[in-house]
Amino acid sequence: MSKPYLNIDNIEIQRDYVTKFLGVLIDENLSWKSQISNVSSKISNSIGILYIETFLIRNFSLNFIFHSFIAI
Numbered sequence: 001m002s003k004p005y006l007n008i009d010n011i012e013i014q015r016d017y018v019t020k021f022l023g024v025l026i027d028e029n030l031s032w033k034s035q036i037s038n039v040s041s042k043i044s045n046s047i048g049i050l051y052i053e054t055f056l057i058r059n060f061s062l063n064f065i066f067h068s069f070i071a072i
Contacts, residue, residue, distance in 0.1 A: 006013040008062045018027045025035040050066060057065070 005015070014048055020026075025038055027034045050062065053065065054063060
């Protein structure tokens, strides 16, 4: 079954399946899948950077970087 399109003055309005509102991704089913995927991607990038820096930086600086990357 095809989903209906929205036309205004014979102009088809594009349908968004995911939109960002106040920093939260909201999909058409109101599930958290897209938000969780986005946040986990950002965290995994930050964890990778922190892992590399553990061999180069002291614990105090590493703790500071951790809180700037992950803790909000």
